[in-house]
Amino acid sequence: MSDESKKQLNRREFFSFVTVGWVAFTSAVAGLASLAFRYSYPNVTFDPEMDFIAGFPADYEEGVDERWKNGFGVWMVKQEGKLVALSNICTHLGCVPNWLPAELKFKCPCHGSGYYMNGINFEGPAPRPLERYKIALTPEGKIKVDKTKIYRYEKGQWDHPDSYLSV
Amino acid sequence: MKEFINYMADPIRSFPIMTILYILMMKYYRIIGTKKFAIGAVVASLPVVAWFCMDANFRAIILWPDNIPINIIIILIAWLTWYSLYRCAQNDARIEKGECPIEATPENREKVWTWPNLVYTELMCMIGATVFLVVWAIIFKAPLEEPANPTWAPNPAKAPWYFLGLQEMLVYFDPWMAGVVLPGIIVVGLMAIPYIDTNPKGNGYFTIKERPLAMWMFMYGWLVLWIYLIIVGTFLRGPNWTFYGPFEYWDFHKVVSEYNVNLSEFLWIKWLNMPMPGNIVLREILGIILTVAYIVVIPLWSAKTKWGKKIIENTGQIRYYIFIFLLLGMTSLPIKMVLRWLFSLKYIIALPEWELNL
Amino acid sequence: MAKKGVADYIRETQVWKSIFRHGPPTDARNRAAVVAGNVFLHLHPIKLKRSGVQLGYTWCMGGLTFFIFLALTVTGLLLMFYYRPTAEYAYNDIIALKEHVPLGIMREIHRWGAHAMVITVWLHMFRVFMTGSYKPPREFNWGVGVVLLILTLLLSFTGYLLPWDQLAIWAIAVGSNMAKATPFLGHGGPGAALAQIGDFVMVSDKNDVRFQLLGGRFVGEPALLRFYILHCVFIPLVVGVLIAVHFWRVRKDGGISAPL
Incomplete structure (x- = not known):
């Protein structure tokens, strides 16, 4: 009896047994860890409102309009016959720049990035210009800003007809 | 004079100055690491510090509650850096004479009882730390700003002081470098030190002479690239993260023309x-x-x-x-x-x- | 024979003897017994080299870090009684801690203690480097120490968000945007733009590291709750385990370093 059991588990079989055991153990741990990882990504999140109606194009004067900045994080900038919805999130690390009317620039308080009125970066560490949001007219002639769609200058997307309104 | 100090404190000038001071310090550590030098430095710096503190703008910066830890760490680091140099100078002089470092004398190798020798030291340290913390807590209120407002960033928006070195790096590097890669290099680099530094000397005693490369590199990274940058980020960066000298009023409309080119x-x-x-x-x-x-x-x-x-x-x-x-x-x-x-x-x-x- | 004092009578009671199994630590046998027999003191060896007890050598910074960690655990626990981690209550609860609660310096001790722990942990590392104490056989313990250093900073950083004031959310906004810039793992970092098949973006703001940190795409209530759990439970647990490893290895690697 004891001889037989010794034969059943020789050296090579023992090691393959151990290998299978370790592979199974490792994959079980990895599987559980990845489940726990996935657990940290909820399926539903409650985000703030991503689009809003911003009045009529005639409401805006030439220059930077800050009325939607606090509620929706958008500057309406009218310049050279174009009205754009400019994101107020600094492209460096996501702070909110301030509009300095005296110096005609947006200046970020966190690390000093500066942007011209049109959103192009010129000083400080910001790597790229501010982003534009999709802007369109509703059938009633009101402006609708959709923050889910962004247009980036360095990718040549500012020529896209949805990225500005001709006024 | 104040104008001149403001001018010199700009990182453009103060960073090279700090580097030179660092090199001088490491080169002449045997002069700096003497009690005479320490007493002289303290005596000389007291009136200077007092004169600095006469200035309202300077006082306003250093007494800002969140900056207190940095004042404490600056004093502690100045003292402990000098003290390390002192111990290193002592040991290196002994080693040159062919003697063993102080830590290796037969007297210091002797084994002593943990109770009472170590336990009482620890007790005293704990009592000291408790008293210190309570006094600190009574004198300085923990700051609390306005309620969170995601649509308006305060100016300047600063990270906690121990990350201000990193925030200062962010001025020169993109976030993926300053926020991820460089901190990663710091962490990996620190962990790698024992495996790279195979020099068997200097294990368990203060010395510079027997491990110059390790000392020079670590101290530069620690004192100049980390602590000095934190000091700049704390005391010399004002609204819009522009530079303000130690005696300068934090004027929100200070115009800095800075045009950077790729x-x-x-x-x-x-x-x-x-x-x-x-x-x-x-x-x-x-x-x-x-x-x-x-x-x-x-x-x-x-x-x-x-x-x-x-x-x-x-x-x-x-x-x-x-x-x-x-x-x-x-x-x-x-x-x-x-x-x-x-x-x-x-x-x-x-x-x-x-x-x-x- | 000398007269017996009150202390001697107390020492002879059954209660005293049941707690302390040894006489007063005045002779060698009892000094060994007091350190070896006490669960807290037995972190120490019974005897150690004289260089290792000198403040001039150790600066006591490691010990102080541990002590402040304990102090922070206690004050943090007390603070938890009055604090609710929701956007609605957090800020008001912090004000209440100052105004409605006796001994209104609890938050101060916790906050300044957190700063003090960062200072002591840095200075501990500084001392360990200066005396070359990371050299063999202590290489691994230095690595554990570096991890503990990072965790100390993370503890302090996660605690920063909890008052839910301007300082808090902007520090977290900047911090989480650095996570966004992580190469390949953050949607704003290098490599993310390359991981794109046609219109399908593999690394987006819905599945990158920043989302995991914040529990959403913006710094909001889920972020507050996550940071609260990390700050109060998760990181302290990890730190506690690593402190145990760190202390154990100090003993096993030969105690406080000394010349070979």
């Missing part, structure tokens, strides 16, 4: 007088070549030098290359700072299309 713009527009090429890789070709040269050619070349050969001989190829990569990571910060100050250079490689800026 290397590619230097190459194509300034030097070659050509429009920027459309192909983005071609556009950044000079920066890419320089970067590759920095991280590939320098290690290979320095392995051929006398200095590199010696390290390879002592520690082996793998340790040498890990060491040199960590060293290059560390020196990339002062290099980028100097380039920014001298040429207003923004990025060596500027590929915002790929979010890859260097």
Whole structure:
């Protein structure tokens, strides 16, 4: 009896047994860890409102309009016959720049990035210009800003007809 | 005089000054590491500090509650750095005479009882720390700002003080470098120290002479690249993260004209007088070549030098290359700072299309 | 024979003897017994080299870090009684801690203690480097120490968000945007733009590291709750385990370093 059991588990079989055991153990741990990882990504999140109606194009004067900045994080900038919805999130690390009317620039308080009125970066560490949001007219002639769609200058997307309104 | 100090405190000038002071300190540590020097330095600095504190703007910065820890750490580091140099100088003098370091004298090797020797020391430290914390808590209220408002950033918006060195790096580097890669290099570099530094000497006693390379590198990173940058970020950066001298009023409308230029713009527009090429890789070709040269050619070349050969001989190829990569990571910060100050250079490689800026 | 004092009578009671199994630590046998027999003191060896007890050598910074960690655990626990981690209550609860609760310096001690722990942990590392104490056989313990250093900073950083004031959310906004810039793992970092198949973006703001940190795409209530759990439970647990490893290895690697 004891001889037989010794034969059943020789050296090579023992090691393959151990290998299978370790592979199974490792994959079980990895599987559980990845489940726990996935657990940290909820399926539903409650985000703030991503689009809003911003009045009529005639409401805006030439220059930077800050009325939607606090509620929706958008500057309406009218310049050279174009009205754009400019994101107020600094492209460096996501702070909110301030509009300095005296110096005609947006200046970020966190690390000093500066942007011209049109959103192009010129000083400080910001790597790229501010982003534009999709802007369109509703059938009633009101402006609708959709923050889910962004247009980036360095990718040549500012020529896209949805990225500005001709006024 | 105050104007002059304000002028000199600008990182453009104060960073090289700090580096030079650091080199002098490490070179003449035997003079600095004497009690005479310490007493002289304290006596000389007291009236200077008092004079600094007469200034309302300076007082306002150092007494800001969140800055108190930095005042404490500056005093502690000044004292402990001097004290380490003192111990190193003592030991190195003994070693030169052929004696053993102080920690290795028969008296100090002798075993003593934990109770009471160690336990009482610990008790005293705990009582001291408790008293210190309670007094600190009574004198300085924990700051609380206005309720959170995601639509309006305070000016200046500063990170906690221990991250201000990193925030200062963010001025010179893109977030992926300053926020992820460089901290990663710091952590990996720290963990790698015991495996790279194979010098068996200096284990368990203070010495500079027996481990100069390790000391010079670590102390530079620690004192100049970490603590000094924290001091700059705390005391010398005001609204909009612009520079303010220690006696300067934090005027929100201080105008700083600062126009930074990418290397590619230097190459194509300034030097070659050509429009920027459309192909983005071609556009950044000079920066890419320089970067590759920095991280590939320098290690290979320095392995051929006398200095590199010696390290390879002592520690082996793998340790040498890990060491040199960590060293290059560390020196990339002062290099980028100097380039920014001298040429207003923004990025060596500027590929915002790929979010890859260097 | 000398007269017996009150202390001697107390020492002879059954209660005293049941707690302390040894006489007063005045002779060698009892000094050994007091350190070896006490669960807290037995972190120490019974005897150690004289260089290792000198403040001039150790600066006591490691010990102080541990002590402040304990103090922070206690004050943090007390603070938890009055604090609710929701955007609605957090800020008001912090004000209440100052105004409605006796001993209104609890938050101060916790906050300044957190700063003090960062200071002591840095200075501990500084001392360990200066005396070359990371050299063999202590290489691994130095690595554990570096991890503990990072965790100390993370503890302090996660605690920063909890008052839910301007300082808090902007520090977190900047911090989480650095996570966004992580190469390949953050949607704003290098490499993310390359991981794109046609219109399908593999690394977006809905599945990158920043989302995991914040529990959403913006710094909001889920972020507050996550940071609260990390700050109060998760990181302290990890730190506690690593402190145990760190202390154990100090003993096993030969105690406080001394010349070979």
